[in-house]
Amino acid sequence: MKRNQLNLFLVVLSLYCGQLIAQFNYGEALQKALFFYEVQQSGELPDWNRVSWRGDSALEDGSDVGLDLTGGWYDAGDHVKFNFPMAYSVTTLAWGAIEYEDAYRDSGQLDIIKRNLRFVTDYLLKCHTAPNELYGQVGNGGVDHGWWGSPEVYPRERPSYKIDEANPGSDLAAETAAAMAAVSILLKDDDPTYSATLVTHAKQLYNFADNFRDEYSNSITDAAGFYRSFSSYQDELVWGASWLYRATNEAQYLDKAESEYDNLQREGQSTIAKYKEAFSWDDKAYGAYVLLAELTGKDKYKEDAERNLDYFSFNVNGESVPTTPGGLPHLRQWGTVRYASNVSLLSVIYADKVTTDPVKQARYGDFAKRMVDYALGDNPINRSFMVGFGNNPANDPHHRANSGNWTNSQSGPPEVASHVIFGAVVGGPKSPDNDDFVDDRGEFIANEVACDYNAAITGVLARMYGEFGGDPLSDFPVDEVPSRSEIRSVSKFNSNNPFGSTIRILIQNRTAWPARVTDKLSYRYFFDISEGIAAGKTIDDYDISLNGVGSSAQMEIKSAGGSIYYAEITNLPSIAPIGDPQFRTETQINVRVQNGVPYDTSNDWSAQGINESEDLESENIPVYDDGVLVFGNEPGGLLSVDDINESGLVVYPNPSKRVLNISGDTSVLQNGKIVITGILGNTIYNKSITNNTTGTIAINTIDFASGVYFLNLTTNEGRQLTSKFVKE
Incomplete structure (x- = not known):
């Protein structure tokens, strides 16, 4: 009994101490994580888009089938719109905003996430062209991945792909239904009419998914090599019905979710619900555990959820997820930080909204904080996996628009990325043996960014902001200045x-x-x-x-x-x-x-x-x-020596004298600049003219090796006067 009391005391103490320690500015990280989605926008950019280096793109999407399918998000570092992971990202982002709405509001990010999500649901509504017809991809993955450049000048065809009764896709349709239902909740008070429209489409899509069952990649075969749902569609049937129940409170959808739940995959050959994988664009089962536990309070769902969360944060029968030496879960080499973030979102939602057990609340909350802190820089290599945030961040991800290349070459030029995709979270360490990472845009396994990579961590950051604070930047974003002559x-x-x-x-x-x-x-x-x-x-x-x-x-x-x-x-x-x-x-x-x-x-x-x-x-x-x-520079008239004399500047024709005689109208000569260049354009003298500069300026440091020089005078009025003078 005393041991149990001590454990409870230590848990409460750890919770108390945790509230005193904010390792990172979570408000800034949340702010930047949302900014990433504006980088990914396709089609005509809204007037609220804050990415100074992005422009309209892919304005003909859907024209091959006579439709307007513009909008939505580019998937990752490419220019394909894969609707399956896109819809997952929408659902997951909306879930975080629903659960932590106060944190979003207090940080000033609530309106920002709402408008970003609506931008995509507008696109998804366009894609739902009939009750049993849904466009699920724009752009061919293989063709797209064979070109490296910016989306604004994309030079290749962008075919449109759909599912329908003859070629169904239950996973895609049900996930799109979940996305629309989740956003309808978030926007209900702001725009009831739009929210109702989303619900109507979500219901149709769910019925389509349920009545015409197949994996969408069997119909949109190009997606099979990129986003095939290996968990099949049963998880989306449960997930979609659960979100429709939450959006409508109609019992039929809860009944549907619970009846389909028992058909979810088991762990190995056992009768236990699977638990050794992570919530992701592919597998929604683990999210369904938590969501149904939250909606019903039933032990059945709680046990399944806790088994999955314990596998990552503690152990299940002495067994736990493999980790790197720094403690990062390592399911596979692709997107390790992403999977840790996904589990973290389920962990905090379960800890905050479902369980009342202080031990479990502390366990899951601590796991989420450790994982988000790892991503932000608290790791053995002491670097941030969020672009443009923290110490030594990964600033050259595998992302075509970010590199700003002009020769269709991933390796460059430019060698240094043209832009900074603030807030994008890269995949992270590839090997379970170490926490190493190389910031190389050619390393697409460890260094790509994607919409689904950011989806869950954004909600976790809102949760951390709610507990630990951290002010978003007041001057973010700052418009980029071109780093080269375009x-x-x-x-x-x-x-x-x-x-x-x-x-x-x-x-x-x-x-x-x-x-x-x-x-x-x-x-x-x-x-x-x-x-x-x-x-x-x-x-x-x-x-x-x-x-x-x-x-x-x-x-x-x-x-x-x-x-x-x-x-x-x-x-x-x-x-x-x-x-x-x-x-x-x-x-x-x-x-x-x-x-x-x-x-x-x-x-x-x-x-x-x-x-x-x-x-x-x-x-x-x-x-x-x-x-x-x-x-470039115009010569400004290439004034003769006599002309410059009339302007008050006398240039001695013999530069060996190494002096400039400044006289005349001093109002013209205030706050200007004198520059002398050689015939190869190299600057050999550069001096500012201060207020009322007159008299003689010595230029003894100049080595007049050749006989031709150009003197340029810029006045405070912005006039540029230029003269050639020749050594006698």
Whole structure:
């Protein structure tokens, strides 16, 4: 008796102490876990989507069958909409929000999860085209997985697949019914009409599942290699009926759930309900144990639920789930953190809503906290498995949109992921022998992310927030700034001598903020014929032509004033970041002169930084999208020394003097910048102009090795003045 009292005291003490320890900011983690679902949105993005680098995509989904099947979530790091795991994710997310609604509300995330779930049920309603007809997949898995790029520019066909009376799918139909029923509960007070619509469709779908029985992957055969329901459909029949009862309170659905319950799979050859697996997109039986225990309070369901939970958190007859050295359950190498999270959600719901036994409440609550803390960074390798959260997080997951690749190559470029998919939970350690993990996007077993990976842990995070707190970030998310030039020119001289030159110019589309097709690009190449003018020549003495390299590009020579001209190249072909060479287009500008016509590219604005050995990004060959400058620098008129004198800046023609004389209208010269570059575009002097800067500025540190330099003055008004000066 005393031992039992001591055990009870220790349990109460552990619960009390646990309330004092919040190892992580669960509010922030919850906030980010929900953000991930906005990254996964397909179709036309709602105005509340917060992912600055995503755009509309897959706007023709369903057109192959004459329907609008746009919307929903992309499944994982790919672009297929697999409705079976998608519906599971909706049901599980909604369950967490129903059970922990106060925590969602207090953390400011309730409206966010509601709108995200409604976005998907809108799509599922589109897919339910008749009482006994349901579209269950858009996109072919094999075709999709053979391409690596962003969804906004997806270049392949996206076929639509359905189940119907002739080709049924009880697991898919019943899970979709469960999803609609669960969301109807969550949205009932906000929109009773929409909630009722969901219930109507859920009832039809459940009847379809019950009356026309088969596994959906026998009908949608492409799904068999990705999301075949190995547990068959009996678990979904129980699960779907249970959710319909909770949504409608109609006894027929509880009767149905209980009558089908006894047909669930057994553990091995025994008569005991199976317990050595985890709740997942495939197997809802373990969720049904907990849900029916909650709905009925019957010992039968409690015993089955506790046996499953004890297998993970304690032991059953001395046997427990295999774990890594760090304590992570390891059922299989795929998605280890996901399975631990799934069991954790059942654990906290059972502890909070079903059992009144303080020992079991502590056991299951402690297990869930250990598992979520493991995922957030409390593990032997001291790193977070949630992207963009905690210490040394996994920030380069196996996810096409995240990588922002433009050459249809998983390995890159870019080597570093273009984006951060905040909140996405990766699969986790592959081996039961250790807790090791490599943040490698090519490691799809350990490092992929998926909608179902985040579904249960999101509810657990809400539960932890309710107990331990942790403020969501007030400035989240911050719009991403592109980490590279999305549109750019890359150039080199194929030849360059006193008789002419050939400049190879590649215009590239490396867009990812968001990715997009470009079909209105143009560029300008600026050159200076002052040496020819000094010899009495004109622009007509220069033979300038364009080689479109197979395209219909066009060129026009225009004056920029004085001795400066530019070639404007338009009508470039459409390019998109979908592969190589599809992301780029090549043109070549040829300049030829007759004997006696001086020709020197060293004073040409656009020749700076170009050489004959390699293609280099050429910032002085500006690129325009539909007439708007999107890359590079215009010369700003290439003012002469006399022009700059009139602006108050005197440049000594002999740079060996190493001074700049600043005088004149000081209001123009306030808060500007002086930059001197060499002929290769390298910056050799950079100095800010402070208020009322006048007099002489020494630039003794400059090594004037070559004879041509460019001085750029940016004024506080944003004006850019540029002058070439030559060593005497």
